Amino acid sequence: MTKKHWIFVCLFGAAFAGCEPSNKSTPNSTGSGTAGTSSAKPATFTLAWSEYPSWSVFGVADEIGLLNKEAGKLGELEKKWNVDIVLKGVDYDTCLQMYGSNTADAVCITNMDTLGPATDRASVAILPTSTSVGADACIAVGVNDLEGLKGKTTRGLERSVSQYAFERILIKKGLNPKDYPFSNMDPGAAASALQTGDSNVQSIMVWNPFVMQTLRDQPKSKKLFDSSEIPEEIIDMVVVGKDSLAKEGGKAFASCIVETFYAINQRMADPKTADKTLVAIGANFSSLGLEDMKQVVQQTRFYKSPEEALKLLSSEEFRTKTMPAVAEFCVEHKIVEKKPSIGFDSADSQVNFDTSFLQAATSGK
Amino acid sequence: MIRRPIPRWLVVLLGILGVFSLLAVYGGLSYRQSLVNEKQKVIPGLQAFGDGVTRMTAPQGSEETPKPSMLVTDLRATYWRLFLGTGLGVVLSVVVGIAMGAYRWIAAPLAPIISFLAKIPPTAMLPIYFVLVGSDQTMFTTMVALGIFFTMAQSVYQSIVNDVKDEAIDKAYTLGASDPEIVYEVIWKQVLPPILDNIRLQIGPAMIFLLAAEMLVGAEGMGYRIRMESRVLNMSIVYIYLCILGFTGLIGDWCLLWLRKKLCPWYDR
Numbered sequence: 001m002t003k004k005h006w007i008f009v010c011l012f013g014a015a016f017a018g019c020e021p022s023n024k025s026t027p028n029s030t031g032s033g034t035a036g037t038s039s040a041k042p043a044t045f046t047l048a049w050s051e052y053p054s055w056s057v058f059g060v061a062d063e064i065g066l067l068n069k070e071a072g073k074l075g076e077l078e079k080k081w082n083v084d085i086v087l088k089g090v091d092y093d094t095c096l097q098m099y100g101s102n103t104a105d106a107v108c109i110t111n112m113d114t115l116g117p118a119t120d121r122a123s124v125a126i127l128p129t130s131t132s133v134g135a136d137a138c139i140a141v142g143v144n145d146l147e148g149l150k151g152k153t154t155r156g157l158e159r160s161v162s163q164y165a166f167e168r169i170l171i172k173k174g175l176n177p178k179d180y181p182f183s184n185m186d187p188g189a190a191a192s193a194l195q196t197g198d199s200n201v202q203s204i205m206v207w208n209p210f211v212m213q214t215l216r217d218q219p220k221s222k223k224l225f226d227s228s229e230i231p232e233e234i235i236d237m238v239v240v241g242k243d244s245l246a247k248e249g250g251k252a253f254a255s256c257i258v259e260t261f262y263a264i265n266q267r268m269a270d271p272k273t274a275d276k277t278l279v280a281i282g283a284n285f286s287s288l289g290l291e292d293m294k295q296v297v298q299q300t301r302f303y304k305s306p307e308e309a310l311k312l313l314s315s316e317e318f319r320t321k322t323m324p325a326v327a328e329f330c331v332e333h334k335i336v337e338k339k340p341s342i343g344f345d346s347a348d349s350q351v352n353f354d355t356s357f358l359q360a361a362t363s364g365k
Numbered sequence: 366m367i368r369r370p371i372p373r374w375l376v377v378l379l380g381i382l383g384v385f386s387l388l389a390v391y392g393g394l395s396y397r398q399s400l401v402n403e404k405q406k407v408i409p410g411l412q413a414f415g416d417g418v419t420r421m422t423a424p425q426g427s428e429e430t431p432k433p434s435m436l437v438t439d440l441r442a443t444y445w446r447l448f449l450g451t452g453l454g455v456v457l458s459v460v461v462g463i464a465m466g467a468y469r470w471i472a473a474p475l476a477p478i479i480s481f482l483a484k485i486p487p488t489a490m491l492p493i494y495f496v497l498v499g500s501d502q503t504m505f506t507t508m509v510a511l512g513i514f515f516t517m518a519q520s521v522y523q524s525i526v527n528d529v530k531d532e533a534i535d536k537a538y539t540l541g542a543s544d545p546e547i548v549y550e551v552i553w554k555q556v557l558p559p560i561l562d563n564i565r566l567q568i569g570p571a572m573i574f575l576l577a578a579e580m581l582v583g584a585e586g587m588g589y590r591i592r593m594e595s596r597v598l599n600m601s602i603v604y605i606y607l608c609i610l611g612f613t614g615l616i617g618d619w620c621l622l623w624l625r626k627k628l629c630p631w632y633d634r
Contacts, residue, residue: 093596100598101398101407116597120404158584159593184589185500186581189491193582196495243402335597 032234034356043249044084047238047257048104050092051097053208053293053300054130054236055108056284057264058087058257063280066260070202081256083249089284105244106257110161111235111323115330118340122242126254127261128309132234134299137167137211139218141194141202146175146224149203155185155193156205157333161234162187164326165227166205167348172229194218208296209286228299232312233322236300242352251357258306258357265304268297306361313353319344387529393410409601417601435590435602440609442586443575446502450509451619455564458514462521463556466529472522473532479522505575510580512574513567524559525552558632559624568617572610 014047018196049055061067069087078085088095088104099107106126114123143149153182167177182205185193191210193201195218203224206214214221227234232257238261241253266272275290278297282288288296303309312318326340342347345356395408406413426432433441461479465472487494487508494500498507529552537547579588587606594602625632 089530096596097598102401103407120406120598121402138411159597183584184593187582189500189581192492193495196492198495198499200499200501201495 025162033273040171042074042078042082043084043111043247043253045105045244045249045253046086046088046098046103047106047108048088048090048095048098048262050095051285052092052108053135053235053281053296054261054302056281057129057261058108059089060264060277060280061260061283062087066263067256077256077260082250083252083256085253085256086155090346099239100357102241102243105250105253106238106240109237109239110337111163112164112268112326112330113325114237114239114351115327115336115340118307119336119338122350123352124245124254125237125239125256125351126305126357127238128235128312129238129261129299130236131232132161132165132207132227132236132299133231133301133310134226134228135208135211135296136162136205136234138166138169138203138205138224139194139211139214139221140224141218141222142202142222143224144222146170146173146180150267151181151223152202153181153183154203155183155190155201155206156181157187159333162205162207163333165234167329168227168233168325169225169227171224175186177310177334187365194221208299209288209292211299212292212295222302226299227319232303232315232318233326235312236274254357255360258361262305262361268302269304306358310355310362313344313355313358388394397550404422404592406598407600409604410490413601414605417599420599421602421605438585439587439590440529443579443588446505446579446586447509447571447575450506450575451513451564451567453506454510454513454517454567454571455560457510458517459521459560461514462518463525463548463552464554465518465522466525467544476519476522479515480518483519487512487574491578491581504582505578505586508578509571509575516570517567519564520563521556521560524556528559529555558625559630561621561628565618565621568614572614576610 003266048059049058051059058067061077062069062075063201065075066077067090068078071084071086074084088098093111094114095104096106096117098104099109100121104120106127111125111128114124114125117123136151138154140149140154143152153353156166163182165181165191166182170177170180184203185204185208187204187206189358190201190204191206191214194204194214197218204210204214211223211226215223238257240250244250245254264277267277278293279290282290282293282296285293285296303312324343327336327342330336331339340350341348342351342353344353346352385424391408392410395410398408399410408616409417421436424431424434425438430440461475462509465475494504494508498504533555534547537551542550575586576588576591579586580592583589587610591603591606594600594606
């Protein structure tokens, strides 16, 4: 036993101590820090998005220069609002994790999946982007109707909008979801299982692009029902953490996202740029072509203007029936332990549907 | 000085220090994340782990039809799949590997195919498995078995080629041994230790293949639970599951080392 051993022990300790400062810098370097302060340098905010028709819009916004996805570089609208938006295009599950772990300031997420993270991170829904009107469907092979489906297991992602839509539609048809077992499988895997003719998988509940793909690539498949029976119940939206929104530049960040979304929607409405924009969105959504995308936007109906979005958020149906039903489903399926409080323009709610940014966008015209 | 021996007590002390440092780093990270969001579940503290344990050990199902807890269901599913898959893979690869090592006419057609397929991760061929074996229990077993089969058959074959000398076989023939006797007495006894070492090396990949498959198609099992719970950021449950997996690997490793010492005491000499 000599001094050298102790040197080794010290080095060992120092190596761990050395980890601390470098770890500490991580939140800042990921862009959620408050580094902006009062200098002219714009504050940095992160938006996590995954490939979905009304969210791939942000990928397109980066391509045409409205936003710049990289930190330190500004697109046209970022300059206007003096905010630096970092776009993270990742998997949907990763989006949820990034948002829940405060690694992302804002996230593209469905109304249902918002409730989980919101119990730990108060959330503000600033922008409903689209609703599923057929984009989620139950497809079967060798089963022709709901009577035949009884007792047969449907595969799809558990505790997701798939299972929500599956049970909601059955209830709406006056059937008991207990008679229709639902078992977990990744939507992509479920679609390929049905397409390859796996005898264990006769029925699946998936979302687009898997709905379209499966119906096309498995000639024996039949759509039993889809989310057009529950329009405006599955809402795709952009949600910002209340903490992030309160940071300096947070409001500019939210406004910039809202304006970006409607700017792309205008390009989709303008006959001159419509097809081109749709193709660009398709390139950011499972590499779908123009014809497919035309069908996709039928099934995933965009809220094309702030007025349409406000109409949804002010509707009694959505406020007093849909959201409570969604919360009920989340508790029943143990997605959340306790229902988060849901409010409309009420700052104290854990999930707050804030219409101020939409209203500002209407008056801005 | 490089490789100078250190006393036993220092080895133990440093080992314990390592574990404590790991815990300390975790505690620090957990605290730091709590400053970002006091209700965070990403790097949970002790309290949250307690809740996680309560949740995963609570019995499921209704009163009339009680079901075992999450943990029991998942462990049962995963270990059974892992056991069946690894067992099948090991047996198959040992048989094929030895056959290849013993007979050139078996090795000639198989060696190139096996070394090609050994490089392909089985999880990347999910649709092929659906076609071949469906998506239930058989698929998990097949995926684990084939996942380790190719790599292991190749290394069993290689170790026979490298370790079993022609002279040994010639001597055995001279002494009047039959083919089966040579396979058992000469080849098998020499390659048993490397086989056991190989199984140890395959525990990791086997678990990776199984978990990846469970994350995609499982309706129960550890991979399924890890995906479901990390989706809603119940990391307390996820980390406990990861610890269980870690210990599974560790214990498997120790068992095989012990087995090798028992079965082939000459090998370490």
